[in-house]
Amino acid sequence: MKTAFDRLNIKPFLLNAMIEQGFKKPTDIQERVVPGILNGYDIIGQSQTGSGKTLAFLLPVLNKINTEKNEIQAIITAPTRELAQQIFDEYEKLSEYFPEDEFIRAKTVVGGTDRKRMADRLKNAPHLIIGTPGRIKDLVNNEGINIFTATTLVVDEADQMLDMGFIEDVDQVAARMATEIQMLVFSATIPEKLQPLLKKYMNNPRHVHVSPEQATAKEIKHVLIPLKHKDKIKTLIEVAKAYNPYLCLIFVNTKKTADEVADAMLAEGMNAERLHGDVPPRERKNIMKRVQKAEFQYVVATDLAARGIDIKGVSHIINFELPSDLDYYIHRTGRTGRAGMTGIAATITEPSDQLAIQKLQQRKIPFVQEELKNGEWKEMPLRTKKASVQKGSSGVGVQKPKKVKPGYKKKMAEEKRRLEKRQYRNKK
Structure with missing residues (x-):
């Protein structure tokens, strides 16, 4: 039976997972970014909370993983352990529908866990890592994991990463990955300070902005x-x-x-x-x-x-x-x-x-x-007073024009006509 998800061209087991979980059709952000990710484009996605953004990158990332390769192929970074866990929870919901011969292994890498114990868990390389950039960088630097085989990097909540000072960690993780990587950046806003990272790793990215x-x-x-x-x-x-x-x-x-x-x-x-x-x-x-x-x-x-x-x-x-x-x-x-x-x-x-x-x-x-x-x-009646000062094109505050009293324009027009008549007589 045909469904609205068919046009995303994702693998049958992922398609089945979406239908079984009760999703009727792709959200706007999913419809617009999934095909581009599957075709290998770098993506900058802007959308609000609750728009289905997590599945917009998780579905195509899972779709591209080759389970015959016993190596890390994709990394998803998030600014907080709670958000990383939330993304992992979405993976687990989908994993219930993975066939045995196509099972995609994923692990979380976040702070608050003993580094040695975490490195031991990662000896059997997962296909996908979901974690915070600082802890991923820490494990890579201490040779707990090798990520040079990973070709896809997701940076979720990028502007929050910037606010919390994690962009340098993201940069160091990206630098240790494969030579050519596909970068997928999702952010509510794209601040100017984010541009150096985007220019360094992204190749003609497609910018998808879903209005709030x-x-x-x-x-x-x-x-x-x-x-x-x-x-x-x-x-x-x-x-x-x-x-x-x-x-x-x-x-x-x-x-x-x-x-x-x-x-x-x-x-x-x-x-x-x-x-x-x-x-x-x-x-x-x-x-x-x-x-x-x-x-x-x-x-x-x-x-x-x-x-x-x-x-x-x-x-x-x-x-x-x-x-x-x-x-x-x-x-x-x-x-x-x-x-x-x-x-x-x-x-x-x-x-x-x-x-x-x-x-x-x-x-x-x-x-x-x-x-x-x-x-x-x-x-109550909604009354919002207008500000007395507004910004001009230069950004400098300029005074709003004052309200004109009733009859003022008419009086000025009559005065102008009298002046014109006087000037006409003087010329004659």
């Missing part, structure tokens, strides 16, 4: 909650309690704020946990396991700690602060309203947020404004 349509999906309700000179943390607690979510992610911009918010919620007896870069890796792994088991109702997180981590069952998102990079708004809110479920993305706003909200509205995000009155949500 999910931000405007009907499944997500985007709510603005004005602060109105109240205490912000108290307002957040009030809002969070009123929503009484199944699972709510609360986004903040700094580790310090994450701790302040989480501590305040715990003091109120709320079932909350924090997730940020200063939480030790082992503890973070334990938190993620407990989150997946729905042991917490609220998780306070920074963008770098939470981005790329797939947390199922998120019913609500609350932005305690808007991110300075508005692309992160798309990533945050894209974690709810998934798989046909509905979700609420609420943002506590201050007057200083007006310009950012206008920019998000220009991206077709359908905001509504609500206030909590006597324990009930009331929709």
